Amino acid sequence: MSLYDQLGGEPGVSAVADDFYHRISTDALLGAWFVDANGADIRLHLRAYLAVALGGPEEYSGRSLRRAHHGLRITGEAWNRMLVLLAESFRSAGVDDRLNAEVVANIGTLRAVVVEVR
Numbered sequence: 001m002s003l004y005d006q007l008g009g010e011p012g013v014s015a016v017a018d019d020f021y022h023r024i025s026t027d028a029l030l031g032a033w034f035v036d037a038n039g040a041d042i043r044l045h046l047r048a049y050l051a052v053a054l055g056g057p058e059e060y061s062g063r064s065l066r067r068a069h070h071g072l073r074i075t076g077e078a079w080n081r082m083l084v085l086l087a088e089s090f091r092s093a094g095v096d097d098r099l100n101a102e103v104v105a106n107i108g109t110l111r112a113v114v115v116e117v118r
């Protein structure tokens, strides 16, 4: 069973995506990136992106992650913090630690695409 199914399909994954967006946009370190961002748009794209990444049938037709984050000067420190918050979101949705580590490692492979500042 994919993690998508384990989370309860589309509604479950959307809830995790929204919880994650809430955590990063209100975080002391990460919040600065979202002050001028269009939260509604990002949330929709994030829901679709995570759904696909977790094995769902949706399609992600947004900008590539490289393009979406180009020029934002996202730092390695911000990236590490983001991964902590992502794991917290999965944990609070009831995902067990082993699976959680797997998913976070998977998303972690996108680091080179998003991080521009060491």
Ligand code: HEM
Residues within 6 Å of the ligand: 030, 033, 034, 037, 038, 041, 042, 045, 046, 049, 050, 062, 063, 065, 068, 069, 072, 074, 078, 079, 082, 107, 110, 114
């Ligand atoms: C520290 C890490 C990250 C920061 C600070 C960050 C920040 C941002 C910001 C500010 C935007 C809005 C850009 C704009 O409207 O021009 C954005 C868009 C987006 N981000 Fe991130 N992001 C991070 C990591 C991630 C990761 C790991 C994912 C995927 C799992 C992701 C998925 C998206 C998506 C799907 C969009 C929307 C793209 C679009 O609107 O076309 N982001 N991000």
